[in-house]
Amino acid sequence: MSFDLLAPHYRWMEALCAAGQLQRCRTALLASVSAPQRVLIYGEGNGRFLVELCRRFPEARVTVVEASVVMIELARARMKREGLAGAQVEFIHADALTWQPPVAAFDLIVTCFFLDCFRVDQLQKLVPAIASAAAADGLWLHADFQIVPAGLRRVCSQVIVGGLYAFFRRVTRLPAHELVNVESYLSAAGFSKWERREFVLGLLFCECWKRGEIASHDRRIT
């Protein structure tokens, strides 16, 4: 699997296919996060989320784990162009399936359109490994596609997501061939869903999960 070939085309393809909706979805819940000190981003891609994160939280120390060298180069170049070359960002070129994060070291974890790259058997190990990196009260921002539960929108989402997998599997040799609902893995790893938004008629969602139980006065989802 490699996103290297696709990386130079990722930005214009996103602009053409999704206008600003993917970026809206990635960044929507940043407003819910109070200034994190250490952030761990998996599969950041070309740096669009990273730029917004560093603008909003200039004091944060950020670790990016990314398997594509070309994506890392693009993200570095974007940070420079946006005047953020001085931000405290460490890029780690590694396969998330084998890279071991430091335990309980991060107060914010981010997986935007990343967990959809993996099969069930991979997610069963990957999600607990990622979760182990979260501090006791850590947050996990997660954004992805979903198959809408019912109606015509369900058919549309199935066609779009099916098309995306066919394309990505061909171009990047992605191991996954279908979307996996990761909710049960996050819950089993000790996280509780705190906030959720949907975009593009439910095709995209972003969620903020909190490590541990959520007190009733703090609930944002009923």
Ligand SMILES: C[S@@+](CC[C@H](N)C(=O)[O-])C[C@H]1O[C@@H](n2cnc3c(N)ncnc32)[C@H](O)[C@@H]1O
């Ligand atoms: C679908 S792209 C999403 C990029 C970006 N987060 C976004 O929101 O558009 C998936 C990203 O995860 C990276 N990736 C996929 N599998 C990976 C792995 N096993 N380890 C680390 N990064 C991986 C890819 O190189 C790519 O940059």
